[in-house]
Every structure is written in structure tokens, then in C-alpha cells.
Amino acid sequence: MALLPVSDALDRLLRGAAPIRRCEMIGLHAAAGRVLAEDVAARLTHPAFDNSAMDGYAGRHEDFAVVGAELTVIGQSAAGRAFPGHVGPGEVVRIFTGAPVPSGANTVLIQEDAQIIGDQRIRTTFDPGKGRHIRPKGQDFRAGDVVLRKGDLLDAGRLTVAAGMNHPELSVFMRPRVAILATGDELVPPGSLPGPDQIIGSNTYGIAAIARGNGAEVVDLGIVRDDTAAIAAAVAQARAAGADVLVTLGGASVGDHDLVQSTLVASGMTLDFWQIAMRPGKPLMVGTLDGMTVLGLPGNPVSSLVCALLFLEPLLCHLGSLPARDRRGKARTVTTLPANDKRQDYVRARLSRDTDGTLKAETFARQDSSMMQVFAKSDCLIIRAPFAPEAAAGSICDVMILRQPAR
Missing domain, CATH: 3.90.105.10 (Molybdopterin biosynthesis moea protein, domain 2)
Known part of the structure; x- marks a missing residue:
């Protein structure tokens, strides 16, 4: 089977999934x-009523227009306590921000433009202009x-x-509901004491974090051994939970111990594709089962995380009607990048900023897809297109940003 380009795989995945319309x-x-x-x-x-935008005095512009006019303060209007009367010629009401403008007033003179000259008397020092400092009803x-x-x-x-x-x-x-199923006789949960031929099943936690970070609810189906009946039962559990997406971790290839794909097909899944021209993450499976999108991620932790960022994240944004997450960026490579082969490569790297603010990407020497620590320390993935020629140190390259650099 020919390897499917990453862009074609993503397009087919999204075209096969309709946005959720449950409310x-x-x-x-x-x-x-x-x-x-x-x-x-x-x-x-x-606002439900004309109100003052400033602390000051509410009155008639005809009076305020005469700079130096002396006016009588007949009451006050505060937020929640309106002045009940009417403002007539030569009168003003002390008013506070947000308070209703009293009947008869059409302008507010701010308190800085009023001189207090006696008990309940002010003198104007400025013409504010008609209608000034009033927020009209329904504005x-x-x-x-x-x-x-x-x-x-x-x-x-x-x-x-x-x-x-x-x-x-x-x-x-409603949020997309994602069921996550880890498979493998070798897996035990965190906190366990692994046997001599076992490892800790860690992928679920990173994939769940990506799902929740993109608006999804997560149903953890736990770890299931490499057994057709056990896998089928877990798939049935995902369907019963109303999952929009079933994410399987490991076992999606076609080896003797890779039972996920065959079990899903036997359960009624229509397989769309399962091999992608990318590294890490070549054995990625996509299908549908009774309206549920099935996304089979590789078992290696880094491959699983990279595939989740490339495929699960945009799928969940699409299902949830969220804006697509844009992780694209440009950076200057610190080291020379070798020529690439036929698969699109995602190279783990640290980010920093040059003195001019340009992002710099420094690749890790070891890129093995099982190395969780390297991925955890990575700020970006340098994207190397199929058959990309060697890129000298200092070249600008495309990156997928995981986090902004600390410096």
C-alpha cells in the first residue's frame, strides 16, 4: 500500500467527520x-436609561454655556438612587458615574469644571457642549x-x-467525546511495579491532555490486553458511551500481535487508510464505525503525540466548531539538517530567540520515537518535507510550535 501524504490524510480525516450539532x-x-x-x-x-459617564453636575446646557454662571445644586443622583425631581433653569443635580440623568438635564459638567462657591452653589468654568458626558439609553x-x-x-x-x-x-x-483505548500485554498503569517484560502505559495521559485542550470530554477505557474479545468489548464500551471519536493506542498495524485493526474491522469499522508518509507515526489508522471516527495512533509515545497533534487536534476543533489551532511558525535552524527521504519528518527541537527576536531551533541529537524525555523538552517540531535537500545551519525552516520559548 502506498504511503499517504500528511496533507491528504488530514483532508480525508476531516471530510469524513461532520461537526457535532447536539446542544x-x-x-x-x-x-x-x-x-x-x-x-x-x-x-x-x-443602558436602560440615560446615565452619566462622569462624576459632576447634571443640568441644562443653556446654563452651562454661560461660563461663570452660578447655579443651585438641588439634589443628587447616584447609581441605584436616581434623583426624583426635575431640573429647571439655574439648577443642577450632583451626579455620579452610572447614575440616571434627571428629567430636564441634557448635559453633565464634570466636577473639575465646577467651582464650589457656597452651600449648594457652584460656578461654571467651562462650556462642555450640549449632551456631553451622557450615555444615551440603548447606546x-x-x-x-x-x-x-x-x-x-x-x-x-x-x-x-x-x-x-x-x-x-x-x-x-456539546463537546466532542473521545474514548481512549490503550492495548498491549506489555502495558501496566502508572504506579504499578512492571514485570521484567512490561512497561508503564504512558500515552493515554498525553493524548487525553491534547483532547481536553481542544474542548473534548475524555472517556478512559484503560489498558486492554492483546486479545480480540477484550478489544471488541472495549470498542463496544466506547460505542455505548456515545463517543464521537475512538482513539486506540498501539496495535493498529498488521503484525501477528497487532489485533486492533482486525478487531475493529470485524466489529463493523470501515477502514479508510492506515499508513502515512511521515516520521514518526507511519502506522496511523483512520476509519469509521457507526458514525464514530476511529483514529488508531502508534504505540511509541512520541509517534503517538506527534500524530495526535497533527490529526486528533484538528479533528476535535472541526467536530467542536472551534477555530483551527494554528501552530505554524518559522525558525532559523542552529544546526545543519540532512537531506530527507520520502517521508515528511517532524524533528524535535528547542526554541530560543535571537537578539532581533527571530526564533532559533536547535535539534536534539537523538530522535528515537520512544524517547519521551526529548519530546517533553521540545518546544517545536521542525517540519522536513519529503525529499527536502540539506538545510545549512542558519537556514529558515518551517516549525510546528509546541510551546513558546522561555527566553
């Missing part, structure tokens, strides 16, 4: 980072105005305006 109502505190499932219209008008929005739209990502500003429009709850699309 739920949630409170505002839980809504950060969620995506609106319907338009949101204001339930009231804001922000009016009842019935559609302010937020279906598909909007709820951030701090949008949640604030939703609350201001008097919505305690919002309808949002």
Missing part, C-alpha cells in the same frame, strides 16, 4: 470556551437586538455581554 443549555460560569448553538438576542435595553444594545451569533466562541467579552443581555444560560454545542 445543551449551560450556565455562564461553565460556558467559557464553548461554542454558541444559536443566536443570542438582548432581553432588555442597555450599547436594545431589547431584541441579536448581539451574539451561532458559532461564536464564548470568551470573556462575549460572556460579559451575554450576562448584560440578561441571559443566565446559553445553548452551546
